[in-house]
Amino acid sequence: MLPPAPAPRRASSRRGLLAAVSATVVAAPALSGCFASSATSGSAGGGDKRIRVAMMQPPRSGLSPLSDDAFKLSRWSTAETLVRLDADGDARPMLATKWRQNGRTWTFDLREGVTFHDGTKLTSADVVRSLQRAAGAAPKPRILDGVEMDVAADGAHTVRITTDDVDPLVPQRLSSPQLSILAAKAYGKKAVNPAGAGTGPFVLTESGGTSYATLDQYEDYWGGRAKAGGIDVKYIPDGTARAAALRSGEADIVEAIPVAQASLLDENQITEVPMPRTNTLYLNAESGPFRKAGLRAAAREAIDARSIVKGVYEGRADVAKGLLGPALPWADTLRAEVTGRARAADPDGAQITIGTFTDRAELPEVAAVLQQQLQKAGFTVKLEIREYANIEADALEGKFDAFILSRATILDSGDPAAYLYSDFASDGSFNIARLADAGVDTALDKASGTPAGDKRRHGIIDAEAAVLKTDAAIPLLHERVIQGDATNVVGSVKDPRERELIGLDTYVK
Known part of the structure; x- marks a missing residue:
């Protein structure tokens, strides 16, 4: 693995530890090499087209949110964090609506009316569970390496986070996809399974290991209904093959088009981010x-x-x-x-x-x-x-x-x-x-x-x-x-941090 984003200032000398707590997501038969149909079949949206996505790297840790696989969950808009980052890197509300600092302690007020994909309601207990599991992982998510924090509920919709030292970046840390908040059902004794356990506009329904993933529209999403009926993901590590999937019309959105392949695509199909x-x-x-x-x-x-x-x-x-x-x-x-x-x-x-x-x-x-x-x-x-x-x-x-x-x-x-x-x-x-x-x-x-x-x-x-x-x-x-989009794709997210890709307003005409 190439050098990742560095750990916080007090990071240990541990590097290259990219595997995290492994997880086994609901398995399904391998695809035959083609994307699933982009028609409405299987969509909870009942009429919206599905988006076919070709991604560069397959999961390395069974889609565990405590590993770098968390960025896939974020890019599919299935798992969410307490806060998000704007273009300048400033923290903005997500599952938390506001926060305040008092010395070493930060208090976060949770958004009410949020449900997980299994129908359970988001409470402070869920946030405590998710963050404690991340803080106790071996290895920890990078953003917590060298950081000690105590997480406690303060009522049903308020969470207090106290760090050993005064930390001005606690909200930014909580934006990391590796600190996504999942339902209680996700957490087994050893593994974390994000299937059907997020809060985002798309619910992860199937994972074919290193071959594919399937997500459907979540109709009860707190932010409104997504414009796409679902997402069909296929992992294609070979850059030439990914570009070919866009040229042939087999994929709607393609990650990381190699420079050598970009010139073979229409300029209106690629965006340099x-x-x-x-x-x-x-x-x-x-x-x-x-x-x-x-x-x-x-x-x-x-x-x-x-x-x-x-x-x-x-x-x-x-x-x-x-x-x-x-x-x-x-x-x-x-x-x-x-x-x-x-x-x-x-x-x-x-x-x-x-x-x-x-x-x-x-x-x-x-x-x-x-x-x-x-x-x-x-x-x-x-x-x-x-x-x-x-x-x-x-x-x-x-x-x-x-x-x-x-x-x-x-x-x-x-x-x-x-x-x-x-x-x-x-x-x-x-x-x-x-x-x-x-x-x-x-x-x-x-x-x-x-x-x-x-x-x-x-x-x-x-x-x-x-x-x-x-x-x-x-x-x-x-x-x-270089991101590739078919000409009939609307609203795909071009994110320098590679945290977002499919959003509420992304769809195929």
Whole structure:
């Protein structure tokens, strides 16, 4: 698995633990290779067309909401959380209508009139059960890694959450799909089964393991009736096959069209969505040639990211202006020119080794282009490229002079402070740059301790500037995900965080 969105600031050094409590969802016979009919058959809506969706990755943990499979439940609008995030990453009401903070304790008022798919009513006891199960999971959902919290009911429709330390991001944490609220029936002694247990506009009725899933319209949804009669999901890991499903008319919505396949589709069938994922060249500021700020500056000046975007990504990426990209619409408006950087020194043949991994197909090509650019500037460059699982430990131990990483920045909390801290703080758990800078640490501490909102965003941009000033990280580009929609699809959600896909207003004409 590639580097996920980082854990909160107090994250442990545990990484790569992506499996969670396993679950066995109601099984059904495997599909023959075709989508189910998009007609009204099987739809609780009694007349609305069904949506056929081709997804990239099959479930890894039986659709357990305590694993990364939770993002599928969220994208299908079957499981919901107490709060949701808006485009700026601010918390907005969902199953909770309002909340307030008093020191270490947050109080959430629940939405009344909500029913689970099994007909039971949402109460504070359900919220306590779901959050306690998540907090006690092994491993915990990433968003709770390093976070201790006590959850208690305060009446039928109020919940109190108390953390060990004052935490300004509790609402944002509760937006993570891994903290979805499910009915009591979902929770067995060991497994969590989300089938028929959510609160969203679609009810999960069948799962064919790693082959398919079926969801029907939930007529009693608290937010109103969905415009689609249901969703038929098929997992197609091969990108060429996913694109072919859209071209042939077998799929209505297709996740993650590969760049090489995008040109084979009609432009009105694809949408490029900025992702909260940045490709960055990390420079080892602790040892080797790049411990000298002048050589880090020389590397920065030698790199032409535009040629990488044009040549490797065929123009389907955004040249980086900073570590945070267009998936955070506020970042560029707050960002100012970075000043106080070191002057570039003459590389004079300095020998460097750049590491990266094969799991993301573009990165070896990016490495080859950087090798040429840096050699032209006077460096002597060697490349070392392996699978991510076989290179991560060496990168974290500082065995490379530079490392190219495709890094997710906000997927769990919608807030990039945790990413900046884990990657660039002196004690950061993912500090590949081996950076130890007092100015950076001060800026990161300030940003991490500021309540959510405009002041926190300004603090985050100040922390980004402090990192960029050191030249220990040279952001190259921000990736986009290419989503495919048939021309008769209306209202599919283009979400940079990949939490939403099918919503109330999504339908097939």
